[in-house]
Amino acid sequence: FGQWAGWGLGAVDLVYFLTTSLTLDALGDMDRLIEIYHERLQCEAERRGRKGHVMSLESLRLQCDLAAADYARYLVGEMWSKVDLASIEASRSASNVGMHKRSLPHLVKVCELANTALENLYSQGLGSRGLPHNALAAVTGTGSAAESTVQLTMMAQQGGEEWRELEPVRQEVARVFSCCVCLAKMAGDIVLDIADGCGEEIRVTNKGGETGEFDPQTQADVAAERFIVGVLSKMFPGLALVGEEGIAFDEEEDPKDEAFKKEVEAAVHELKSNHMDAVAPWEVALPMGCRSVEDILVWIDPLDGTKELLVGNREGVTTLLGVSICGKPVLGCIHQPFTARRRSVWGGIGIGGVYEHTALEAAGQARPVAPPPARSRGAGAAKGRRKPKIVTTRSHGSAQVRDAISRLGEVETV
Numbered sequence: 483f484g485q486w487a488g489w490g491l492g493a494v495d496l497v498y499f500l501t502t503s504l505t506l507d508a509l510g511d512m513d514r515l516i517e518i519y520h521e522r523l524q525c526e527a528e529r530r531g532r533k534g535h536v537m538s539l540e541s542l543r544l545q546c547d548l549a550a551a552d553y554a555r556y557l558v559g560e561m562w563s564k565v566d567l568a569s570i571e572a573s574r575s576a577s578n579v580g581m582h583k584r585s586l587p588h589l590v591k592v593c594e595l596a597n598t599a600l601e602n603l604y605s606q607g608l609g610s611r612g613l614p615h616n617a618l619a620a621v622t623g624t625g626s627a628a629e630s631t632v633q634l635t636m637m638a639q640q641g642g643e644e645w646r647e648l649e650p651v652r653q654e655v656a657r658v659f660s661c662c663v664c665l666a667k668m669a670g671d672i673v674l675d676i677a678d679g680c681g682e683e684i685r686v687t688n689k690g691g692e693t694g695e696f697d698p699q700t701q702a703d704v705a706a707e708r709f710i711v712g713v714l715s716k717m718f719p720g721l722a723l724v725g726e727e728g729i730a731f732d733e734e735e736d737p738k739d740e741a742f743k744k745e746v747e748a749a750v751h752e753l754k755s756n757h758m759d760a761v762a763p764w765e766v767a768l769p770m771g772c773r774s775v776e777d778i779l780v781w782i783d784p785l786d787g788t789k790e791l792l793v794g795n796r797e798g799v800t801t802l803l804g805v806s807i808c809g810k811p812v813l814g815c816i817h818q819p820f821t822a823r824r825r826s827v828w829g830g831i832g833i834g835g836v837y838e839h840t841a842l843e844a845a846g847q848a849r850p851v852a853p854p855p856a857r858s859r860g861a862g863a864a865k866g867r868r869k870p871k872i873v874t875t876r877s878h879g880s881a882q883v884r885d886a887i888s889r890l891g892e893v894e895t896v
Contacts, residue, residue, distance in 0.1 A: 492523075493545035497553060501592050502580035509581075509591050516546055547599035554596030565589075604764035652763040654775045655807070658718060660760035661753055662780065662803040663815050663828050663845045665713060668749055669706040670801040670819030673785050676702040677796070677820075686792065698788045703727050706784030706801065712746040714780060717753065721775070725782040760845035767832030769810040779806045789877045796820035798876065805830070827851065869894040 496519060500512055508515070520539045527536045537545070565583055573584040581588045677684060685701045707727045714721055715731035723730075771777075783802040785791065790798035799820050805813040813830035826845070829836035837848035872887055873896045887895060 493542060494549045494552075497546050497549040501550070501553060501595070502582060504581065506581075506585065506588050506591060509588065509595070512595060513543075516543060544603070547602045550596050550599035551603060554593060554599075600764060648768060648772070649763070651772060651775055652766045652768060654718075655766045655768065655778060655805075655812075656761045656763040657758055658721070658775075658778060658780065658805060659766070659813050659830065659833075660758045660845065661714070661717060662805060662813065663760050663826065664753055664757040665710055665749075666801045666803045666815045666817035666828075667819075667824070667826050667841060668713075669710050669784050670817040670824070672706045672709055673702045673799070673801060674819040674824075676700075676705060677791060684792075698792060699727060700785070700788060700791070702791075703785040703788060704729065707782055708742070709745065709749070710782050710784060710803070712742065713749045713753070716746055716750050718775075722779045723782060724779060726784065726786075757845060760848070761830075761833060765833050767812070769808045769812065769831075771808045777808045780804070781806065787877075795876075871896055 496516070500509065500515060504512075504515075517539065520536075520542050524533070524536050527533050567586070570584055570586055570589075573579045576584060582592045583589075680701070687699050689699045704727055707725045707729045711723055711725060711729050711731050714723060781802075781804040785799060786802050787795075787799040790796070797818070797820055799818075801817040801819060803815045804811060813828070813833070815826060815828035817826045818824060824841035825838055826840075826848075827836060827838045828845075828848070829851075836851040838851050839845060839848040870890070870893045872890065872893045874883055874887065887893065
């Protein structure tokens, strides 16, 4: 009985049964089925004289949300590579295969339930209402249940209060993330337009100065960074920005440039209207010590690969935006303005992976990028194993880099 009435295990088994064994219509009534389960559990507890040992319905629902979210995590990690449309069709009539493996609509519904569970967990934060009363004693093996309850409740309340206090910060960080993902593509369009319009006549200056090193800067670098800085300064006044070209928003002169002003206003309107939900607040994992939006820093490289552009290697050109919080990198976005697909690749801590979308797609349509296959192990693995890939710079190579690569043995250099 303790397995079904205790904290955690009963909810895990219940969610697994509901998500794998029900018809699609019944799965849509999952919340009511959890209520029925709780009612039956209370009746059984009362029959056994253990009425006080059953968690509340609110606590059971919280536990089921946690179990549903964790089960979806398992599916993403273990099942996606084994289940496809062909395997679903082949398993359609199998009686010993979970419904989510033989019905695509059912699998979609399970994912929807997991999303709802994540939203429920996020909205409740780290409150103490769904926590077990004697969990600390169970984990440590020390202290009475009463002492454990007091300690755990204090910890939960403190964590819950901090969680709620930081909600405005998470919301603002999510907006900055979403904005940066889309801004990289917008700035890349500026680079593309200038490069195509000017061709070999593109203006070039040398930033190297007295160093003696040729460090080119083109009008595309300047225009793209000015645009990014202008939009971010308009949308997030006071946001700290560090750009490769060192351009700052000029509050007096920039508004006088009517063409630039209209360009920035149009971009701000587009971002606010259609692109501010690429990253949700619950996906944001704030580093320890973050207390306000003043801890956010955006890094800008509007045209990475200026030398590549000048020698005609356009596919080596990217627009880069990164975000750090309290000195820790938390988001990165790479846009390729000159490739056929004009792809954007982005990811960060808490977002759940690396995503990509093309210029014809919104950030909300981004697809996860599959990680590279794991290395083979065991006897004979070395024979068929692919060479490790080393990604390095093409135009900024040095003796130190070449020496480091040579020490790595047999590798493929990209």
